[in-house]
Amino acid sequence: MTFSKKLLIWYKKYGRKNLPWQLNRNAYTVWVSEIMLQQTQVKTVIPYYEKFMQSFADVNALANAHEDDVLHHWSGLGYYARARNLHKAAQQVRDEHCGLFPLNFDDVLALPGVGRSTAGAVLAQAEGQRHAILDGNVKRVLSRFHAVHGWTGQKKIQDQLWLFAEMHTPEKQLADYTQAIMDLGATLCRRSRPDCESCPLSDDCAALATQQVALLPTPKPKKTLPVKTVRMLLLRNDKKQILLEKRPPTGIWGGLWSLPEMPVIESVKDWCNTHYQFDINASDELPVVRHTFSHFHLDITPCVVEVNNPDQSVMEAERRVWYKACKNDRGSKAESQSLGLAAPVSSLLNRLNEE
DNA sequence: AAGTCGGGGAC
DNA sequence: GTCCCAGACTT
Known part of the structure; x- marks a missing residue:
């Protein structure tokens, strides 16, 4: 019929x-x-x-x-x-x-x-x-x-x-x-x-x-999300530990541990000196990583920095920690169960660890 | 092809 | 809060 x-x-x-x-x-x-x-x-x-x-x-x-x-x-x-x-x-x-x-x-x-x-x-x-x-x-x-x-x-x-x-x-x-x-x-x-x-x-x-x-029917595509950019610092001390900071309780990644952020436009050396009293020689930019939220894209420029005088940063001890990324039993995923890490941070630490 | 108009219902 | 609704019109 x-x-x-x-x-x-x-x-x-x-x-x-x-x-x-x-x-x-x-x-x-x-x-x-x-x-x-x-x-x-x-x-x-x-x-x-x-x-x-x-x-x-x-x-x-x-x-x-x-x-x-x-x-x-x-x-x-x-x-x-x-x-x-x-x-x-x-x-x-x-x-x-x-x-x-x-x-x-x-x-x-x-x-x-x-x-x-x-x-x-x-x-x-x-x-x-x-x-x-x-x-x-x-x-x-x-x-x-x-x-x-x-x-x-x-x-x-x-x-x-x-x-x-x-x-x-x-x-x-x-x-x-x-x-x-x-x-x-x-x-x-x-x-x-x-x-x-x-x-x-x-x-x-x-x-x-x-x-x-x-x-079906296929929903209307969501409109283009705004793009925000940020540089994330992978500050590394002589023990190959990375500095993490606890995020404020509200907002993006509220309460999670993340990497220090700074505007892409500013100087890494100056920023480290001003905000952390760190003395650095050089920094090494990694490829941009895009992380997408419901309402915007975040383009992250990771930047590896070797810190010469890590002891200078003892301020705000509860909010900062030197973190040693290590692999867990299951292989490639970083051991991060004990520390709540923002997803792209976990990913970056893994990548750094595999090099 | 994308933006605009709009209050209201479903979830 | 988001998405969509017995669409058509303008840019």
Whole structure:
């Protein structure tokens, strides 16, 4: 059985058929509901839709209203450009289509605030015209059904999903099919805890077959993290011990032991002299190590420094310790169980120890 | 391709 | 707190 046929059978039993905009359905009511439902959940929209329709019963009433009045009805819904566009579009219908909501795809698409998916949804639901839709629900259903990996905002992925959407769109029962695929996405093929047991498409779902339902759709990539840089000093005494410092209790690596840090821009020799009263001859930079936190990258420039007069540093004894990195029984991992080390510090000490 | 608009729900 | 939601528009 085809995708659409299974979906339509399921819809007949379990689909939503009494939403406010499904009663007395016409292009205007469907259009208003579709705009309100952009990036907004059904439950939130319902009271707004009912009040809006009471005040603006048809497209001409909306066109002739004051923008402030339209915006007042939108207050609290968010994305207020939707309301301004809705009002402008109603005037466009009044002025360019003789007050009759257009039933031609390109004309609907030309209305401000109406994109490809919304235009398709309006004409499919109100007029039974054959158009595919691709909203958040459909993207989720199709990316799982076809195991499409990649963020759905990417053009390549979006094009692929539109092809699948077109492919599955039936020739008849467009209103029901359009509602059905959205209902499936909203009620069973949810973002979290999808109910695959109850899904009419589970037999052919590629994501389910390969245990990838939870991985799809691929989440939006996180925005580029800011990069901070720091130099970490591997201060080494004549016993080949490294100076560690205890971090403050709050903040990054709170309470853990770490290496002394200093700005990359400043002189190592001056810094050691000023902050530690250490006399050093030379220092040796190691390759930069990137450590990533949830909110930034930390590029660490490790710098090995041989200290000539380590005895000078007896200040703040509780916060500083000369530490001898050694290998434990398991091999390469440093013996650090007794001392809480920040992860990249542990890694650096290992590297130094292996040389 | 990335940024913007937004209040609210799920977790 | 984060992520996302029946997207479209601008830069």
